Amino acid sequence: MSRTSSALGVAVIGHSFMGKAHSQAWRNVNATFETPQVAMRVLVGRDAANVAASARRYGWEDSSTDWRASILRDDVDIVDICTPGALHAQIALFALEHGKHVLVEKPLANTVAEAQAMAEAAAAAASAGVVSMLGFNYRRVPALALARDLVAAGRLGELRQLNIRYYQDWLTDEASPMSWRLRKEEAGSGALGDLGSHAVDQVHFLTGGKVSSVSATSRTFVTRRPGAAGDEEVTVDDAIWSTLELDNGAVATVEASRMATGRKNAFRIEAYGSRGSLAFDLESMNHLQLCDADAPAGEQGFKSILVTEPEHPYLDGWWPTGHVLGWGDTFTHEIRDLLLAIEGRTTATPSFADGLEVQRVLAAIESSAAADSTRVALAPAPVR
Secondary structure (H helix, E strand, O other): OOOOOOOEEEEEEOOOHHHHHHHHHHHHHHHHOOOOOEEEEEEEOOOHHHHHHHHHHHOOOEEEOOHHHHHOOOOOOEEEEOOOHHHHHHHHHHHHHOOOEEEEEOOOOOOHHHHHHHHHHHHHHHOOOOOEEEEOHHHHOHHHHHHHHHHHOOOOOOEEEEEEEEEOOOOOOOOOOOOHHHOHHHHOOOHHHHHHHHHHHHHHHHHOOOEEEEEEEEEOOOOEEEEOOEEEEOOOOOEEEEEEEEOOOOEEEEEEEOOOOOOOOEEEEEEEEOOEEEEEEHHHOOEEEEEEOOOOHHHOOEEEEEOOOOOOOOHHHOOOOOOOOOOOHHHHHHHHHHHHHHHOOOOOOOOHHHHHHHHHHHHHHHHHHHOOOOOEEOOOOOOO
């Protein structure tokens, strides 16, 4: 295919849950924000009929079952990887090798070795102007971006404690069938990588610190589930509980479960400092709770901030004050930030190096859980 316009051509690899979310963001970004123009060139999947139907529904020009050929198209500039984790490394490395900008859904990879190779390739490609970014979309929730700003500005004083819990319940039914998310060779881990990666990234994002050691426990409550050819063994965790020590002296607790009955998408974050505290819940994602300990004693307590003002992060492209945003909008914010980085106006974050740091923490949590909660230390791992 040859280029027919000056717009940045996009290929999305994967068309299910995340492929749909990313497709909506690519479709909406130019209508919402002042960014470089994009063209939705090709959507890639394994089944020709299914991916063609998704491409028509989501607004893509073309569909394909060949991700290599799609990446090599002359009219594709950006590769957006929305596949299971087992494919992240090989697709991203191929795209970077051929000079394409790359966005990868979280977590970066299934292993530290894969993440290290991806981070090194991204660093090398950056010298040639190739941009890469990792898709931790919760950094793009306006309330959490505001929380980061408040912490950085010292509004909480010395940050001492973080409690981060991500609970869902879609696996509570023991008859729920097997899927790729329950196979270690495809997913890498269970609730740890799926949900816990978001929590670990928020520890880094909110505090600016790094995890220095971890202690953890994990459980697989349902060890076999019905598959296409009979019962299959579940080879990943259902839930994890961990305590993280940070290099800035703070301590964080991180929990993740896909077996928490009644919790649909409950991502709860609490941060406690010497001068104040804040709290956030994804199921009320337009609100941030803030407590100012410097206020007079009779006025102290948590207040709720409705994060929909034009001055708040990402709100400049949306609606009048008070008109709330939704989960899907965070991906539009993510695509906006990627495009601004490609244009040279910002730096793409989180980087693959950031993703490597998250992967190292996930691996340490897994190692600690396998060793009866023995504390595991993490040393800095610079990208070579």
